[in-house]
Amino acid sequence: MEALASLNPPFQSLPYFSSTPRTSFPTSRVYISNRNPFFTFSVRAQMGSTEGSASITSYTEPVEEVLKIKEWEVGMFQNEVAASQGIRIRRRPPTGPPLHYVGPFEFRLQNDGNTPRNILEEIVWNKDVEVAKLKERKPLIALKRAIDNAPPARDFIGALKAANERTGLPGLIAEVKKASPSRGILREDFNPVEIAQAYQKGGAACLSVLTDEKYFKGSFENLELIRNAGVKCPLLCKEFIIDAWQLYYARSKGSDAVLLIAAVLPDLDIKYMVKICKLLGLSALVEVHDEREFDRVLGIEGIELIGINNRNLETFELDISITKKLLEGERRKIIQEKNITIVGESGLFTPSDIAYVQEAGVKAVLVGESIVKQSDPGKGISNLFGKDVS
Ligand SMILES: O=P(O)(O)OC[C@@H](O)[C@@H](O)c1c[nH]c2ccccc12
Numbered sequence: 001m002e003a004l005a006s007l008n009p010p011f012q013s014l015p016y017f018s019s020t021p022r023t024s025f026p027t028s029r030v031y032i033s034n035r036n037p038f039f040t041f042s043v044r045a046q047m048g049s050t051e052g053s054a055s056i057t058s059y060t061e062p063v064e065e066v067l068k069i070k071e072w073e074v075g076m077f078q079n080e081v082a083a084s085q086g087i088r089i090r091r092r093p094p095t096g097p098p099l100h101y102v103g104p105f106e107f108r109l110q111n112d113g114n115t116p117r118n119i120l121e122e123i124v125w126n127k128d129v130e131v132a133k134l135k136e137r138k139p140l141i142a143l144k145r146a147i148d149n150a151p152p153a154r155d156f157i158g159a160l161k162a163a164n165e166r167t168g169l170p171g172l173i174a175e176v177k178k179a180s181p182s183r184g185i186l187r188e189d190f191n192p193v194e195i196a197q198a199y200q201k202g203g204a205a206c207l208s209v210l211t212d213e214k215y216f217k218g219s220f221e222n223l224e225l226i227r228n229a230g231v232k233c234p235l236l237c238k239e240f241i242i243d244a245w246q247l248y249y250a251r252s253k254g255s256d257a258v259l260l261i262a263a264v265l266p267d268l269d270i271k272y273m274v275k276i277c278k279l280l281g282l283s284a285l286v287e288v289h290d291e292r293e294f295d296r297v298l299g300i301e302g303i304e305l306i307g308i309n310n311r312n313l314e315t316f317e318l319d320i321s322i323t324k325k326l327l328e329g330e331r332r333k334i335i336q337e338k339n340i341t342i343v344g345e346s347g348l349f350t351p352s353d354i355a356y357v358q359e360a361g362v363k364a365v366l367v368g369e370s371i372v373k374q375s376d377p378g379k380g381i382s383n384l385f386g387k388d389v390s
Contacts, residue, residue: 175368202378351386
């Protein structure tokens, strides 16, 4: 340690490590590295494989830094809780971000702990960084003010049920989607407002608007434009939500509903977020992909809308029989008893696909690709249902 201090003058002003074992947060120093590169570079070099022996005992760093470190520790704890619920997606890279800076140099240290295992994990890690930045610019207090001025939330689930009763077909959530990581660009001439208006005219009950920019080429601007253009269909903010702050943000931009992905969120997060949604007047569409996720979500009080995604977001595999499989037996009964509305999501292209998932028990469907690709997305809806539902 002394050698380290003499090698690195900044070390003296930084929190130092005691020898208290902290095996549950084995790599916290790597995260510090991002902020204090000079320091960490040395620590890595000096401490090598002494994983698990570091803990912060002296707070000579600014409070803000210390809080960030704590936040990271909480993130690591979240990974453990999530894993115990069968969630494979880690909220943050366990060994910190791959980029490191040493003086003027930047280098990348790739290892298992900072390389995302699949696309969903990559998206979540990026979202974590994105949200942290946005949050700094717009703290919750500012969002609460913005929410007071936002257009009021409309009844998303009510609109789906009404459409289902009116047409006898599943209520449609039509997705305003320019691109996806699995399918690339779906539509070059992409005018979100025109597409939304065409969907409304074609009989969509609700709309889903992708807001993720990096992977789906969506935006909150699109959502606001659609809302401000006077489109009546309630709007789902299609985002990767990992932080309750995003719920406030979505509401402040005029959303009526949000997506919560069970493959990403542990039960406690879902519970907490569903409560906040209720406070804000937002409907929560909780998305599941397999039996385990479905059973977890069915066990949470207050959930009214569950989406079964036929696409596995980790592998992109698409199989519409997932909807059927998940709605067999006991679960179907629980859904009826709890009066939960089920949405069949992804990979629906034809009237027979719609009939298939309706037979399985869905009262609503979420469709993007098959309708957004057509020159008139409104007509796309009649093609999808095999009849005019406007
Ligand atoms: O374009 P499709 O195959 O009709 O799918 C729409 C929708 O289900 C899909 O975009 C989706 C469902 N869940 C998601 C979660 C994140 C991003 C996208 C999605």
